[in-house]
Amino acid sequence: xxxxxxxxxxxxxxxxxxxxxxxxxxxxxxxxxxxxxxxxxxxxxxxxxxxxxxxxxxxxxxxxxxxxxxxxxxxxxxxxxxxxxxxxxxxxxxxxxxxxxxxxxxxxxxxxx
Amino acid sequence: xxxxxxxxxxxxxxxxxxxxxxxxxxxxxxxxxxxxxxxxxxxxxxxxxxxxxxxxxxxxxxxxxxxxxxxxxxxxxxxxxxxxxxxxxxxxxxxxxxxxxxxxxxxxxxxxx
Numbered sequence: 024x025x026x027x028x029x030x031x032x033x034x035x036x037x038x039x040x041x042x043x044x045x046x047x048x049x050x051x052x053x054x055x056x057x058x059x060x061x062x063x064x065x066x067x068x069x070x071x072x073x074x075x076x077x078x079x080x081x082x083x084x085x086x087x088x089x090x091x092x093x094x095x096x097x098x099x100x101x102x103x104x105x106x107x108x109x110x111x112x113x114x115x116x117x118x119x120x121x122x123x124x125x126x127x128x129x130x131x132x133x134x135x136x
Numbered sequence: 137x138x139x140x141x142x143x144x145x146x147x148x149x150x151x152x153x154x155x156x157x158x159x160x161x162x163x164x165x166x167x168x169x170x171x172x173x174x175x176x177x178x179x180x181x182x183x184x185x186x187x188x189x190x191x192x193x194x195x196x197x198x199x200x201x202x203x204x205x206x207x208x209x210x211x212x213x214x215x216x217x218x219x220x221x222x223x224x225x226x227x228x229x230x231x232x233x234x235x236x237x238x239x240x241x242x243x244x245x246x247x248x249x
Contacts, residue, residue, distance in 0.1 A: 027179070054235065065140070066180070066223070068236040079235065114179050124170065125237070127179030 025049065027128035029115050035134045041103040044131045048097070048117030054078075055098050056118075056125065057090060061111035069113075072098060105135045138163045138228050142240035149214055149247050157209040157243045159224030167229035169207050170237060171200050174221045183222075214247045221245070 028047040036042050048055045057069040069088070070080040074095035083090070087106070092098040102109055112132050116125035139162045149155055161169065168187050172180035184193045186202040193200050197218065199210040209222055221244045225237040 056235070056237075058237075058239075065241045066225075066237075066239040068238070071235050082236070116179075124182040124185055126182065127172075129177065129179045 027115055027117050027126050029113075029128035029131050031131055032129065033132045033134075035136060036105055038107055038135055039104045041101065042105055042133060044100045044102075044113055044115075044133070046098045046100070046115030046128060048115070049119075049126055052117035052119050052126075053095065054118045054120070054125075055092060056116045057098070057100055058114040058116065058127075059111050060114070060130075061108070066114065069100075102133075105133075107135050109133060110135045138226065138238045140224055140226055140238055140240035142222075142224050142243050144243060145241065146244045147246070149211075149245070151215055151247055151249050152213050154210070154212045154214070156211070157222055157224075157245070159207040159209070159240055160205060161207070161224070161226045162205075163226050163228040163238075164230035165228060167227035169202055170225045170227075171198075171207070171209055172223040172225065174223055174242070180223055211245070214245075216247045216249050219245055219247045 053074050055072040058066050060066045068082040071078040072092045075092050089101045112130040114130045116127045118125045141160045143158045168185050171183040174180045184200040189204045191202050197212050201208045221242040223242045225239045
């Protein structure tokens with residue numbers, strides 16, 4: 024079984040630019056989550072999809088972040104325009120059933136300069 | 137407010153020297169407590185889920201236990217390959233975002249040969 028795939032693995036962009044992160048969950052997993060870890064802090068929840076619908080986006084920091092999950096398959100997280108404080112590692116996770124051990128991807132390390 | 141505190145922040149052990157990691161939590165109602173292992177440059181790797189006080193789970197040299205306020209991850213006779221950051225996370229059964237994981241900052245374990 025293929026795991027959760029994220030790309031790019033690293034991205035360095037300038038303040039004000041746009042970046043799009045992609046996550047391919049495990050096939051058949053309806054639940055897809057985005058989390059973020061900024062330096063020195065704990066991993067924090069961003070949002071949760073069930074199939075193509077946003078179940079919970081209470082963790083999204085502001086309206087510069089836009090997440091989509093077309094057709095209930097892969098998901099993208101766009102940051103536009105990026106700010107310095109957006110730097111961190113963005114993790115995607117998926118699960119078949121909500122509330123059970125998620126499988127995480129390796130993350131995308133975003134650096135905004 | 138839901139909160140997870142892990143201690144110590146870092147732990148250095150000699151190979152074979154057993155020890156324990158602590159995870160203290162505050163939630164409205166515990167849906168589940170999760171332990172993950174994270175290696176550098178990788179995403180969190182699922183280890184255990186505990187659901188109720190008194191529950192214990194084991195995997196190789198690791199044993200996780202749960203009380204109403206904290207969880208311990210006991211490491212027996214560790215080996216250098218056990219070196220990693222160990223993350224604790226909880227799900228709140230009564231909060232608004234029931235699918236989300238609330239993480240602690242982790243304990244970085246180093247095992248020297």
